[in-house]
Amino acid sequence: MSLRPETPIDIAADVRRAATGQSMTTSGTSMMSDLSIDEELNLHAIGWEPVELVSGLSVFSTPAGMWNWGQGEITGATEAHGLAFKNALARIHQEAANAGGHGVVGVHIERTVHSSHIEVSLLGTAVRPVGSARIDMNHVFVSDLSARDFALLMVAGWEPLGLANGASFVYAPRRSVGAVFQQQTQNVELTNFTAAMYSARESAMQRMQESALALGGTGVVEVKVVEGPMRFAAHAIGFASWGTVVRLSASSHQLVRPTAVVSLNDATVTFEAATLA
Amino acid sequence: MSPSDLPEAAERRLGHGAFSSGLSVADFAACLEMDLEPVGLVQGFCAMQWSSYAGGLRRGMTPYGGGQGGYVENYQCPHGMISGEHRMWGQNYQQTWIEAAWTEGFSSAYSRMLEEATALGADGIVGVVDTQSSLSDAGIIEFHLLGTAVKLKGAPVATGTPWTTYLAGQRLAKLFEAGYAPVSVVAVVSSVRVWAYCMTEYLMGSGGASMWAQNTTPMEIEQVVRAQSAARAIARKSARDQLHGDSLHGADLQVLEREFEQGDVEIQTLLRGNRVRRFKEFEALPVPQPTVRLS
Secondary structure (H helix, E strand, C coil), X not given: CCCCCCCCCCHHHHHHHHHCCCCCCCCCCCCECCCCHHHHXXXXXXXXXXXXXXXXXXXXXCCCCCCCXXXXXXXXXXXXXXXXXXXXXXXXXXXXXXXXXXXXXXXXXXXXXXXXXXXXXXXEEEEEECCCCCCCHHHCEECCCCHHHHHHHHHCCEEEEEEEEEEEEEECCCCCXXXXXXXXXXXXXXXXXXXXXXXXXXXXXXXXXXXXXXCCCCEEXXXXXXXXXXXXXXXXXXXXXXXXXXXXXXXXXXXXXXXXECCCCCCCCCCCHHHHC | CCCCCCCHHHHHHHHCCCCCCCCCHHHHHHHHHXXXXXXXXEEEEEEEECHHHHCCCCCCCCCCCCCCCCCEEEEECCCCCCCCCCCCEEEEEECHHXXXXXXXXXXXXXXXXXHHHHHCCCCEXXXXXXXXXXXXXXXXXXXXXXXXXXXXXXXXXXXXXXXXXXXXXXXXHHHHXXXXXXXXXXXEEEEEEEECCHHHHHHHCCCCCHHHHCCCCCCECHHHHHHHHXXXXXHHHHHHHCXXXXXXXXXXXXXXXXXXXXXXXXXXXXXXXXXXXXCCCCXXXXXXXXXXXXX
């Protein structure tokens, strides 16, 4: 396939044509999307189109008074996080299926962890192959890949299946008085801290992997791992991990060879004094 | 101020010879490429009284009032308790008067911007920027729209209402290339007020009163989920109502939560985008190719 269109694009002619005000009798339905024009063009290039702006959210309470004292995993928080994600996903999935989408791309994920509740909010654009009929809801996917990445993934012979996620909330371990006393003047590894953080991170990612397997995927791309203490709980740390589950849909991976280009519309690289410092 | 009266200063500014434009040089170049010539920077303002809409409303003694039309849901205490401390009822309701006031402010500013563009004989307005900001401490919101009026080179003087879009430059060129003609910018607000009932309050709150909520396992907080979902759904429906069969492109949805006091929250959703109309079939593009830049 040629990279260059056969005839040069005459934008001005298109603008004039648009300005004559003769709109097409729209055969398609009216769509709503939060994709940029570049993303929409990418979608169209692989024969897909946006359908509808869809959202899903959930808020789960966390058991009272669990943040501050304990050992090991804070199961209530882990559970609440998992349930909130699950219900938010189910809702965006339902909205996408109702709109006739075959999947949702570019899902923005907002998670907020409060001391009393955990909120997960998802927003994305439902998409489908141009003009195609609705499909069995079980085959509708939800993905946080941008439309561009989705197009590239499809060209490479892979398909997204859904959003995998996992979380783990743990209490930061406390050291015995003796240990604190002994370690006071030394820079040593705090093995109990290392172990607790290590295993919590692994648990979050392992849960994500399990949910990927449950969707029938062979892998997860664009995995994000976020972590950190929570403002309201000095002795607790939360880890969460998510990504798009993928599976090979073609008989084998289609190699997409990148083309080397010299871009002529970038800023000229000039000497910068700061590089000498 | 009647929407047909531009300030005298505006007439003087627009009457002058030189064009002004809010476009970057790159966007300016792209406009010329499309045969769209900037004719002037156009704008519209509207200042609206706001304080009485926001905090002014208090939780009443009688539940289930309102009746403003639109989305309402009631929640009843399951505990059978009667006490001043206990929130026996709760309500989610759409604050239609806030949505209407917002629409009034936005569309007044919008029509003033259109009027400036019409005075310049423009075909359209590109690169629209809209802001809503507090003008002072006095509870006033100012709606401001700003854009660059453009004229199609060599075309007869426009007679219709100018089209408008948030897009400019290459993005706008690509929009035309994709077969979409811009129609107008679309901006809508939805407002849902949440008055928590006891269950919501306990589940969202400190957890100290867990005896009411049996809060030992995670529970979905239904009232809040319903309110948040409704706010998003109402905004999308209002936007769709303005499309009249056209499409909304490049939408942006923002959610703002405002807590007036404990158990009294407003969820406001602002949805904006470009209303576009298809004027030619989409021509298939070559499949995108990954590239490695050597510069």
